[in-house]
Amino acid sequence: MLLLWQLFVSYLKIGFFGFGGGYAMLSLIQNEVVVQHPWLTNAQFADIVAISQITPGPIAINSATYVGYSVGMQTGYVWCGVLGSVIATFAVCLPSLTLMILVARFFMKLKNNRWVEGAMRGMRPAVIGMIAAAALLLIFPHSSEPDEQNFIDAWSWVLFGGVFVGSWRKVNPILLIVLSAAAGILIYYVFGQ
Amino acid sequence: MNRLRTIFVSFFKIGLFTFGGGYAMIPLIEREVIDNRQWVERKEFLDLLTLAQSVPGPISLNTSVFVGYKVRGLRGAAAALLGVVLPSFVILLTIALFFADVRHNPVVDAAFKGMRPAVVALIIGPVISLARGMHWTMFAVIAASALAVWGLGWSPIYILLIAAAGGIAWELAVAPRIAKRNNKPKA
Numbered sequence: 001m002l003l004l005w006q007l008f009v010s011y012l013k014i015g016f017f018g019f020g021g022g023y024a025m026l027s028l029i030q031n032e033v034v035v036q037h038p039w040l041t042n043a044q045f046a047d048i049v050a051i052s053q054i055t056p057g058p059i060a061i062n063s064a065t066y067v068g069y070s071v072g073m074q075t076g077y078v079w080c081g082v083l084g085s086v087i088a089t090f091a092v093c094l095p096s097l098t099l100m101i102l103v104a105r106f107f108m109k110l111k112n113n114r115w116v117e118g119a120m121r122g123m124r125p126a127v128i129g130m131i132a133a134a135a136l137l138l139i140f141p142h143s144s145e146p147d148e149q150n151f152i153d154a155w156s157w158v159l160f161g162g163v164f165v166g167s168w169r170k171v172n173p174i175l176l177i178v179l180s181a182a183a184g185i186l187i188y189y190v191f192g193q
Numbered sequence: 194m195n196r197l198r199t200i201f202v203s204f205f206k207i208g209l210f211t212f213g214g215g216y217a218m219i220p221l222i223e224r225e226v227i228d229n230r231q232w233v234e235r236k237e238f239l240d241l242l243t244l245a246q247s248v249p250g251p252i253s254l255n256t257s258v259f260v261g262y263k264v265r266g267l268r269g270a271a272a273a274l275l276g277v278v279l280p281s282f283v284i285l286l287t288i289a290l291f292f293a294d295v296r297h298n299p300v301v302d303a304a305f306k307g308m309r310p311a312v313v314a315l316i317i318g319p320v321i322s323l324a325r326g327m328h329w330t331m332f333a334v335i336a337a338s339a340l341a342v343w344g345l346g347w348s349p350i351y352i353l354l355i356a357a358a359g360g361i362a363w364e365l366a367v368a369p370r371i372a373k374r375n376n377k378p379k380a
Binding site: 019021062117134139 | 210251258262263280281299304308310313315319323331335338339360362
Protein backbone atom coordinates (compact mmCIF):
# COMPACT_ATOMS: atom_id res chain seq x y z
CA MET A 1 0.00 0.00 0.00
CA LEU A 2 2.78 2.39 0.94
CA LEU A 3 4.62 1.34 -2.20
CA LEU A 4 1.63 2.23 -4.40
CA TRP A 5 1.34 5.61 -2.67
CA GLN A 6 5.04 6.32 -3.26
CA LEU A 7 4.54 5.31 -6.88
CA PHE A 8 1.63 7.73 -7.21
CA VAL A 9 3.61 10.60 -5.66
CA SER A 10 6.68 9.91 -7.79
CA TYR A 11 4.77 9.95 -11.06
CA LEU A 12 2.74 12.96 -10.00
CA LYS A 13 6.06 14.77 -9.51
CA ILE A 14 7.30 13.56 -12.90
CA GLY A 15 4.13 14.84 -14.56
CA PHE A 16 4.18 18.14 -12.69
CA PHE A 17 7.82 19.00 -13.34
CA GLY A 18 8.08 17.47 -16.79
CA PHE A 19 8.86 20.68 -18.63
CA GLY A 20 10.01 20.29 -22.21
CA GLY A 21 8.44 16.85 -22.67
CA GLY A 22 10.07 13.79 -24.20
CA TYR A 23 13.77 13.42 -23.50
CA ALA A 24 13.64 16.31 -21.06
CA MET A 25 11.60 14.12 -18.70
CA LEU A 26 14.16 11.29 -18.80
CA SER A 27 16.29 12.76 -16.06
CA LEU A 28 13.26 13.26 -13.78
CA ILE A 29 12.05 9.71 -14.34
CA GLN A 30 15.55 8.33 -13.83
CA ASN A 31 15.95 10.31 -10.63
CA GLU A 32 12.67 9.02 -9.20
CA VAL A 33 12.82 5.35 -10.21
CA VAL A 34 16.58 4.62 -10.23
CA VAL A 35 18.20 7.12 -7.84
CA GLN A 36 15.55 7.92 -5.20
CA HIS A 37 13.72 4.57 -5.19
CA PRO A 38 15.22 1.14 -5.90
CA TRP A 39 12.55 0.32 -8.48
CA LEU A 40 14.70 -0.15 -11.56
CA THR A 41 18.41 -0.72 -12.15
CA ASN A 42 20.25 1.60 -14.48
CA ALA A 43 20.25 -1.13 -17.17
CA GLN A 44 16.49 -1.77 -16.77
CA PHE A 45 15.95 1.96 -17.18
CA ALA A 46 17.89 1.86 -20.46
CA ASP A 47 15.72 -1.11 -21.50
CA ILE A 48 12.55 0.93 -20.94
CA VAL A 49 13.95 3.79 -22.99
CA ALA A 50 14.75 1.28 -25.77
CA ILE A 51 11.26 -0.24 -25.59
CA SER A 52 9.75 3.27 -25.66
CA GLN A 53 11.67 4.04 -28.83
CA ILE A 54 10.14 1.12 -30.71
CA THR A 55 6.59 1.37 -29.31
CA PRO A 56 4.18 4.29 -29.80
CA GLY A 57 3.57 6.98 -27.22
CA PRO A 58 5.56 9.33 -25.01
CA ILE A 59 8.27 7.85 -22.78
CA ALA A 60 6.69 9.34 -19.65
CA ILE A 61 3.55 7.24 -20.20
CA ASN A 62 5.47 4.15 -21.29
CA SER A 63 7.75 4.24 -18.29
CA ALA A 64 4.81 4.91 -15.94
CA THR A 65 2.92 1.84 -17.18
CA TYR A 66 6.00 -0.38 -17.04
CA VAL A 67 7.42 0.82 -13.72
CA GLY A 68 3.94 0.80 -12.18
CA TYR A 69 3.54 -2.82 -13.12
CA SER A 70 6.93 -3.93 -11.82
CA VAL A 71 6.52 -2.03 -8.54
CA GLY A 72 3.04 -3.52 -8.01
CA MET A 73 4.39 -6.97 -8.79
CA GLN A 74 6.77 -6.69 -5.82
CA THR A 75 3.77 -7.67 -3.71
CA GLY A 76 3.60 -10.92 -5.68
CA TYR A 77 0.13 -10.50 -7.20
CA VAL A 78 -0.52 -9.81 -10.89
CA TRP A 79 -3.58 -7.67 -10.08
CA CYS A 80 -1.37 -5.46 -7.91
CA GLY A 81 0.94 -5.07 -10.90
CA VAL A 82 -1.95 -3.98 -13.11
CA LEU A 83 -3.21 -1.66 -10.37
CA GLY A 84 0.29 -0.19 -10.07
CA SER A 85 0.45 0.51 -13.79
CA VAL A 86 -2.98 2.20 -13.71
CA ILE A 87 -1.97 4.33 -10.70
CA ALA A 88 1.35 5.45 -12.18
CA THR A 89 -0.13 6.22 -15.60
CA PHE A 90 -3.02 8.15 -14.04
CA ALA A 91 -0.61 10.08 -11.80
CA VAL A 92 1.64 11.13 -14.67
CA CYS A 93 -1.36 12.35 -16.72
CA LEU A 94 -3.07 14.23 -13.90
CA PRO A 95 -0.94 17.43 -13.98
CA SER A 96 -1.23 17.67 -17.80
CA LEU A 97 -4.98 17.25 -17.60
CA THR A 98 -5.63 19.81 -14.87
CA LEU A 99 -3.06 22.40 -15.93
CA MET A 100 -4.01 22.26 -19.60
CA ILE A 101 -7.72 22.67 -18.80
CA LEU A 102 -6.92 25.64 -16.56
CA VAL A 103 -4.82 27.13 -19.35
CA ALA A 104 -7.55 26.53 -21.93
CA ARG A 105 -10.10 28.19 -19.66
CA PHE A 106 -8.27 31.09 -18.12
CA PHE A 107 -4.82 31.72 -19.45
CA MET A 108 -4.97 31.79 -23.21
CA LYS A 109 -2.72 34.86 -22.92
CA LEU A 110 -0.07 32.81 -21.12
CA LYS A 111 2.16 32.73 -24.16
CA ASN A 112 2.88 36.47 -23.98
CA ASN A 113 3.30 36.58 -20.23
CA ARG A 114 6.76 37.82 -19.22
CA TRP A 115 6.94 35.57 -16.16
CA VAL A 116 6.22 32.49 -18.22
CA GLU A 117 8.61 33.64 -20.94
CA GLY A 118 11.36 34.22 -18.39
CA ALA A 119 10.82 30.88 -16.68
CA MET A 120 10.89 29.07 -20.02
CA ARG A 121 14.02 30.93 -21.07
CA GLY A 122 15.79 29.95 -17.86
CA MET A 123 14.67 26.34 -18.00
CA ARG A 124 15.71 25.75 -21.61
CA PRO A 125 19.48 25.37 -20.98
CA ALA A 126 18.82 23.55 -17.69
CA VAL A 127 16.70 20.98 -19.50
CA ILE A 128 19.51 20.38 -22.02
CA GLY A 129 21.85 19.82 -19.08
CA MET A 130 19.36 17.39 -17.55
CA ILE A 131 19.20 15.33 -20.75
CA ALA A 132 23.00 15.26 -20.73
CA ALA A 133 22.91 14.14 -17.08
CA ALA A 134 20.55 11.28 -17.96
CA ALA A 135 22.97 10.14 -20.67
CA LEU A 136 25.99 10.49 -18.35
CA LEU A 137 24.30 8.44 -15.65
CA LEU A 138 23.47 5.75 -18.21
CA ILE A 139 27.14 5.63 -19.25
CA PHE A 140 28.72 6.09 -15.81
CA PRO A 141 26.33 4.75 -13.16
CA HIS A 142 26.84 5.61 -9.49
CA SER A 143 27.06 1.92 -8.65
CA SER A 144 29.55 -0.61 -9.99
CA GLU A 145 27.15 -3.56 -9.77
CA PRO A 146 27.23 -5.59 -13.02
CA ASP A 147 23.48 -5.26 -13.62
CA GLU A 148 23.72 -1.47 -13.45
CA GLN A 149 26.09 -1.26 -16.42
CA ASN A 150 24.98 -0.37 -19.94
CA PHE A 151 28.51 -0.32 -21.38
CA ILE A 152 29.99 -3.74 -20.84
CA ASP A 153 32.80 -4.02 -23.41
CA ALA A 154 34.38 -2.43 -26.49
CA TRP A 155 31.43 -3.56 -28.63
CA SER A 156 29.14 -1.32 -26.57
CA TRP A 157 31.22 1.69 -27.61
CA VAL A 158 31.25 0.57 -31.25
CA LEU A 159 27.43 0.36 -31.21
CA PHE A 160 27.23 3.70 -29.40
CA GLY A 161 29.41 5.34 -32.06
CA GLY A 162 27.53 3.75 -34.94
CA VAL A 163 24.11 4.81 -33.66
CA PHE A 164 25.39 8.30 -32.87
CA VAL A 165 26.59 8.78 -36.45
CA GLY A 166 23.35 7.24 -37.74
CA SER A 167 21.14 9.58 -35.72
CA TRP A 168 23.27 12.53 -36.80
CA ARG A 169 22.60 11.55 -40.42
CA LYS A 170 18.87 11.48 -39.59
CA VAL A 171 18.44 7.72 -39.86
CA ASN A 172 15.09 6.67 -38.35
CA PRO A 173 15.63 5.97 -34.60
CA ILE A 174 13.35 2.91 -34.71
CA LEU A 175 15.54 1.40 -37.42
CA LEU A 176 18.67 2.23 -35.39
CA ILE A 177 17.27 0.46 -32.29
CA VAL A 178 16.21 -2.59 -34.30
CA LEU A 179 19.64 -2.76 -35.99
CA SER A 180 21.45 -2.51 -32.66
CA ALA A 181 19.26 -5.27 -31.23
CA ALA A 182 20.22 -7.45 -34.21
CA ALA A 183 23.88 -6.52 -33.71
CA GLY A 184 23.56 -7.43 -30.01
CA ILE A 185 22.18 -10.87 -30.90
CA LEU A 186 25.05 -11.42 -33.36
CA ILE A 187 27.78 -10.23 -30.99
CA TYR A 188 26.61 -11.69 -27.67
CA TYR A 189 24.58 -14.74 -28.73
CA VAL A 190 25.63 -16.07 -32.12
CA PHE A 191 29.39 -15.36 -31.83
CA GLY A 192 29.55 -14.94 -28.08
CA GLN A 193 28.88 -18.55 -27.13
CA MET B 194 -22.20 11.07 -27.30
CA ASN B 195 -21.23 10.57 -30.92
CA ARG B 196 -18.86 13.50 -30.78
CA LEU B 197 -17.12 12.06 -27.71
CA ARG B 198 -16.52 8.81 -29.53
CA THR B 199 -15.06 10.66 -32.54
CA ILE B 200 -12.69 12.52 -30.20
CA PHE B 201 -11.67 9.26 -28.55
CA VAL B 202 -11.10 7.47 -31.87
CA SER B 203 -9.13 10.37 -33.37
CA PHE B 204 -6.76 10.56 -30.43
CA PHE B 205 -6.52 6.79 -30.17
CA LYS B 206 -5.19 6.81 -33.75
CA ILE B 207 -2.74 9.55 -32.84
CA GLY B 208 -1.58 7.59 -29.81
CA LEU B 209 -1.21 4.38 -31.77
CA PHE B 210 0.83 5.71 -34.66
CA THR B 211 3.31 8.03 -33.03
CA PHE B 212 6.60 6.39 -32.37
CA GLY B 213 9.27 8.16 -30.40
CA GLY B 214 6.72 10.50 -28.81
CA GLY B 215 7.02 14.26 -28.46
CA TYR B 216 7.62 16.25 -31.60
CA ALA B 217 7.19 13.17 -33.78
CA MET B 218 3.45 13.23 -33.16
CA ILE B 219 2.90 16.87 -34.10
CA PRO B 220 2.44 16.31 -37.87
CA LEU B 221 -0.05 13.53 -37.13
CA ILE B 222 -2.05 15.66 -34.67
CA GLU B 223 -1.97 18.46 -37.24
CA ARG B 224 -3.45 16.30 -39.97
CA GLU B 225 -6.14 14.77 -37.80
CA VAL B 226 -7.19 17.86 -35.88
CA ILE B 227 -6.83 20.56 -38.55
CA ASP B 228 -7.28 18.84 -41.92
CA ASN B 229 -9.57 15.90 -41.19
CA ARG B 230 -11.78 17.19 -38.37
CA GLN B 231 -11.33 20.95 -38.57
CA TRP B 232 -11.47 21.26 -34.80
CA VAL B 233 -8.73 23.87 -34.65
CA GLU B 234 -7.48 26.45 -37.16
CA ARG B 235 -3.88 26.33 -38.32
CA LYS B 236 -2.94 29.64 -36.72
CA GLU B 237 -4.55 28.62 -33.46
CA PHE B 238 -2.63 25.37 -33.56
CA LEU B 239 0.71 27.19 -33.52
CA ASP B 240 -0.34 29.11 -30.40
CA LEU B 241 -1.51 25.85 -28.91
CA LEU B 242 1.91 24.25 -29.47
CA THR B 243 3.62 27.13 -27.69
CA LEU B 244 1.20 26.73 -24.78
CA ALA B 245 1.62 22.95 -24.68
CA GLN B 246 5.33 23.47 -24.31
CA SER B 247 5.05 25.96 -21.46
CA VAL B 248 2.91 23.58 -19.43
CA PRO B 249 4.64 20.54 -17.88
CA GLY B 250 3.96 17.06 -19.20
CA PRO B 251 4.36 15.37 -22.56
CA ILE B 252 3.50 17.73 -25.42
CA SER B 253 1.22 15.17 -27.05
CA LEU B 254 -0.84 14.81 -23.86
CA ASN B 255 -1.13 18.56 -23.41
CA THR B 256 -2.20 19.11 -27.01
CA SER B 257 -4.80 16.32 -26.80
CA VAL B 258 -6.30 17.63 -23.56
CA PHE B 259 -6.56 21.13 -25.01
CA VAL B 260 -8.19 20.10 -28.28
CA GLY B 261 -10.58 17.72 -26.48
CA TYR B 262 -11.57 20.45 -24.05
CA LYS B 263 -12.11 22.97 -26.81
CA VAL B 264 -14.36 20.63 -28.80
CA ARG B 265 -16.46 19.13 -26.03
CA GLY B 266 -15.53 20.55 -22.61
CA LEU B 267 -14.33 18.46 -19.68
CA ARG B 268 -15.66 15.21 -21.10
CA GLY B 269 -13.97 15.93 -24.39
CA ALA B 270 -10.66 16.49 -22.58
CA ALA B 271 -11.08 13.18 -20.74
CA ALA B 272 -11.98 11.33 -23.97
CA ALA B 273 -8.96 12.78 -25.81
CA LEU B 274 -6.61 11.95 -22.94
CA LEU B 275 -7.92 8.40 -22.64
CA GLY B 276 -7.63 7.92 -26.40
CA VAL B 277 -4.05 9.12 -26.66
CA VAL B 278 -2.84 7.21 -23.57
CA LEU B 279 -4.64 3.89 -24.08
CA PRO B 280 -2.46 2.50 -26.93
CA SER B 281 0.82 2.98 -25.05
CA PHE B 282 -0.75 1.75 -21.81
CA VAL B 283 -2.02 -1.49 -23.34
CA ILE B 284 1.20 -2.16 -25.30
CA LEU B 285 3.52 -1.50 -22.35
CA LEU B 286 1.35 -3.49 -19.95
CA THR B 287 1.44 -6.43 -22.36
CA ILE B 288 5.21 -6.15 -22.62
CA ALA B 289 5.51 -5.91 -18.83
CA LEU B 290 3.30 -8.98 -18.35
CA PHE B 291 5.49 -11.15 -20.54
CA PHE B 292 8.86 -9.47 -20.16
CA ALA B 293 9.62 -11.21 -16.87
CA ASP B 294 9.39 -14.58 -18.64
CA VAL B 295 11.56 -13.71 -21.64
CA ARG B 296 14.04 -11.50 -19.81
CA HIS B 297 16.43 -14.32 -19.10
CA ASN B 298 16.16 -15.77 -22.57
CA PRO B 299 19.73 -15.52 -23.94
CA VAL B 300 18.61 -14.08 -27.29
CA VAL B 301 16.52 -11.34 -25.67
CA ASP B 302 19.33 -10.61 -23.24
CA ALA B 303 21.81 -10.28 -26.12
CA ALA B 304 19.42 -7.96 -28.01
CA PHE B 305 19.10 -5.67 -24.98
CA LYS B 306 22.87 -5.62 -24.49
CA GLY B 307 23.02 -4.23 -28.03
CA MET B 308 20.21 -1.71 -27.55
CA ARG B 309 21.44 -0.13 -24.29
CA PRO B 310 24.42 1.78 -25.72
CA ALA B 311 22.28 2.66 -28.76
CA VAL B 312 19.73 4.35 -26.52
CA VAL B 313 22.43 6.51 -24.93
CA ALA B 314 23.61 7.61 -28.39
CA LEU B 315 20.04 8.57 -29.29
CA ILE B 316 19.77 10.71 -26.15
CA ILE B 317 23.05 12.55 -26.76
CA GLY B 318 22.03 13.60 -30.29
CA PRO B 319 19.36 16.11 -29.18
CA VAL B 320 21.65 17.48 -26.44
CA ILE B 321 24.12 18.59 -29.08
CA SER B 322 21.58 19.87 -31.61
CA LEU B 323 19.65 21.80 -28.93
CA ALA B 324 22.80 23.29 -27.41
CA ARG B 325 24.18 24.39 -30.78
CA GLY B 326 21.67 27.20 -31.18
CA MET B 327 22.38 28.63 -27.72
CA HIS B 328 24.42 31.68 -26.72
CA TRP B 329 27.86 30.55 -25.51
CA THR B 330 27.25 31.78 -21.94
CA MET B 331 24.41 29.25 -21.70
CA PHE B 332 26.92 26.42 -21.91
CA ALA B 333 27.86 27.19 -18.31
CA VAL B 334 24.23 26.68 -17.27
CA ILE B 335 24.01 23.45 -19.29
CA ALA B 336 27.23 22.10 -17.76
CA ALA B 337 26.26 23.18 -14.23
CA SER B 338 22.86 21.49 -14.36
CA ALA B 339 24.32 18.33 -15.93
CA LEU B 340 26.97 18.10 -13.22
CA ALA B 341 24.56 18.87 -10.38
CA VAL B 342 22.16 16.11 -11.47
CA TRP B 343 24.69 13.50 -12.53
CA GLY B 344 27.66 14.23 -10.28
CA LEU B 345 26.05 15.58 -7.12
CA GLY B 346 22.84 13.58 -7.43
CA TRP B 347 20.56 16.62 -7.09
CA SER B 348 16.94 16.16 -8.01
CA PRO B 349 16.21 17.72 -11.43
CA ILE B 350 13.24 19.43 -9.76
CA TYR B 351 15.57 21.80 -7.85
CA ILE B 352 17.49 22.55 -11.03
CA LEU B 353 14.26 23.45 -12.83
CA LEU B 354 13.09 25.69 -9.97
CA ILE B 355 16.43 27.52 -9.77
CA ALA B 356 16.60 27.91 -13.56
CA ALA B 357 13.02 29.20 -13.76
CA ALA B 358 13.67 31.72 -10.97
CA GLY B 359 16.85 32.85 -12.70
CA GLY B 360 15.04 33.24 -16.00
CA ILE B 361 12.22 35.26 -14.44
CA ALA B 362 14.70 37.51 -12.61
CA TRP B 363 16.52 38.11 -15.90
CA GLU B 364 13.34 38.83 -17.82
CA LEU B 365 11.98 41.27 -15.23
CA ALA B 366 15.16 42.98 -14.03
CA VAL B 367 17.92 42.74 -16.63
CA ALA B 368 16.16 42.46 -19.98
CA PRO B 369 14.23 45.78 -19.72
CA ARG B 370 17.46 47.62 -18.85
CA ILE B 371 19.23 46.18 -21.88
CA ALA B 372 16.28 47.11 -24.07
CA LYS B 373 16.34 50.67 -22.71
CA ARG B 374 20.06 51.03 -23.35
CA ASN B 375 19.70 49.74 -26.88
CA ASN B 376 16.86 52.13 -27.62
CA LYS B 377 18.54 55.26 -26.26
CA PRO B 378 20.74 56.14 -29.27
CA LYS B 379 17.71 56.00 -31.53
CA ALA B 380 15.66 58.35 -29.38
